Amino acid sequence: NAGVMQNPRHLVRRRGQEARLRCSPMKGHSHVYWYRQLPEEGLKFMVYLQKENIIDESGMPKERFSAEFPKEGPSILRIQQVVRGDSAAYFCASSPLDPALQETQYFGPGTRLLVL
């Protein structure tokens, strides 16, 4: 059973460009979470999605950031007009059950975004 997959693993963008990060959850998992890790810091929650629904986006910056988890295909984290401060590692996690049941989240390897 393949784990959580993220691509690309590394992404370089110039200021003002768009970044698209993809996440395929583990087979059978319908809950997806995105976290951001700035250099030398811990992970920060960004958004929680189920298929076709955003459940909690309390950690998402108000502008330029958006996320989706369509009925078919991977979850996408989209960053428009990137700035240098967006440089970070972005991790996706998935879980199979209701998160209120405290089920473990399984993390992907991350996408490292570098904005020049």
Added chain:
Amino acid sequence: LAKTTQPISMDSYEGQEVNITCSHNNIATNDYITWYQQFPSQGPRFIIQGYKTKVTNEVASLFIPADRKSSTLSLPRVSLSDTAVYYCLVGETSSNTGKLIFGQGTTLQVKP
């Protein structure tokens, strides 16, 4: 929202037992305590989870006192490959979103 406090860093030597203690004074009745491990350039990996008393698996043990205001992750006979950041988390259940709140974690350095 339960906040966790753990040492920023710890050093150990190969073969020693390492105990990392985490404080969570405001833990809620329904909250579990979960520990994750993160190697450089990788995503966090689940180590162990518990609610009370003691939990043991093939990787570690987790000790939780009766008041649940703290917990201790115990790694037996560490090796160089156990060098990583260890995060103590308490699940946020108030909103039923399941989002994980990561602190700074404890950077464990195992020396030969």
